[in-house]
Amino acid sequence: MKIKLIGLGKMGENLAYNLIDNDYIVDGYDTNKEVLSKLKDSKINLFESFDTLLKREKNERLIVWLLVPNQYVDNVLEEIKPHLLKNDIVIDGGNSNFNLSIKRYDELKKIGINFIDVGTSGGTSGARQGACLMVGGEENVVKELEQVFIDVSVKDGYGYFGSPGSGHFVKMVHNGIEYGMMQAIGEGLELIDKSPFDVDFEKLTKVWNHGSIIESNLMGYTNEAFKRDSKLNNIKGIIDDSGEGRWMLEEALNYEVSIPVIANSLFVRYKSRDPKKFSERSVAAMRNVFGGHATYKDND
Numbered sequence: 001m002k003i004k005l006i007g008l009g010k011m012g013e014n015l016a017y018n019l020i021d022n023d024y025i026v027d028g029y030d031t032n033k034e035v036l037s038k039l040k041d042s043k044i045n046l047f048e049s050f051d052t053l054l055k056r057e058k059n060e061r062l063i064v065w066l067l068v069p070n071q072y073v074d075n076v077l078e079e080i081k082p083h084l085l086k087n088d089i090v091i092d093g094g095n096s097n098f099n100l101s102i103k104r105y106d107e108l109k110k111i112g113i114n115f116i117d118v119g120t121s122g123g124t125s126g127a128r129q130g131a132c133l134m135v136g137g138e139e140n141v142v143k144e145l146e147q148v149f150i151d152v153s154v155k156d157g158y159g160y161f162g163s164p165g166s167g168h169f170v171k172m173v174h175n176g177i178e179y180g181m182m183q184a185i186g187e188g189l190e191l192i193d194k195s196p197f198d199v200d201f202e203k204l205t206k207v208w209n210h211g212s213i214i215e216s217n218l219m220g221y222t223n224e225a226f227k228r229d230s231k232l233n234n235i236k237g238i239i240d241d242s243g244e245g246r247w248m249l250e251e252a253l254n255y256e257v258s259i260p261v262i263a264n265s266l267f268v269r270y271k272s273r274d275p276k277k278f279s280e281r282s283v284a285a286m287r288n289v290f291g292g293h294a295t296y297k298d299n300d
Helices: 010-021 033-038 068-083 098-109 123-129 139-152 167-193 201-208 218-229 244-255 260-271 278-291
Strands: 002-006 025-029 045-048 063-066 089-092 114-121 129-134 152-162
Touching: 002 010, 002 201, 010 123, 010 139, 033 129, 045 129, 063 068, 063 278, 068 098, 089 098, 089 139, 098 114, 098 167, 114 123, 114 139, 114 167, 123 129, 123 278, 129 139, 129 167, 129 201, 167 201, 167 244, 167 260, 167 278, 201 218, 244 260
Parallel strands: 002 025, 002 063, 025 045, 063 089, 089 114, 129 152
Antiparallel strands: 114 129
C-alpha cells in the first residue's frame, strides 16, 4: 500500500520511517525545501509539488495522510482537492480542533472524498517506534485502513472511537489531562527546589520513575531533561499553548463539566511569561524532551 504523506517535520519524518519499516510505500512532501534536502537520501519518495505527489497511476486510489499544524489544514485541503477523486481517503493526523474535523469531513463528503481524524500521541519517538492513535470517522472507511493504524501503533495503542471528529475529541481530552499531570510534576519539583534540601533532581526523577505510583512517561521525560541540565538553568519557564487545553475548557463550559485542575494548568501556561518559576521551567523542559517543543533561553 502507498501512503501520500504531507508534512515531513519532526512527527511526519518519524511516521514515514515507521510506515516504511512496516512495508508501506511512502511518497512525501513538505513545503520546507531544507527538510526535503535533509531527507533526499532516505527511503521516502520525495516530491516538490502537489501536482507530482498526487499524480495517480491509472485507477489508483489515493490515501493522503496530513501531519501539518491545524492552522494550515484547510489551506492544504484546498490545494489538494483538485487532485482528489471519489473514494480517495484523507487522514488528518495532526492536533486539529474536533469541530473543524467534523466540518472538514462534511465538506469532503459532499464531493465523495473520505476523511479520517487521527489523534496522535507518543511524541517523536512514538511516531518512529510505535504511536498511540485515537481514530474517528466512518467505520467502514476506517476499517479499510485499520491494519495500517495497528502496524504503526505501539501494542494496544490503537483505538477506533466512533463518528467523524471523535478521534480528535478524545485526543483533545488526552492533551488536557497531560497539561494537568505535567503541571503537578512541575509544582512538586518547585517545592523541592525551594526546600532546604539539596536534592539531585536527576536522581529523584529516576527513582520516582521506578516503581512509584507516579511512574510514567512524563516522569521519564523529566528525568531526561535533568540529565541535560541538572537545574534547568539554561531555559526560561515559558510554556507554549498549542490550543487543546483551551478547546477542552470551552467544551467543559458547554457541557457544564468541572475541570479545575486542567483549567488551572492552562492558566499557568498563560502566566508563564514569568520565566523564573521552577515549575514552569520543569514543564517546558519536559515538553522539549518528548515532543521537541521549543524552549526559550535567556538571550531569546
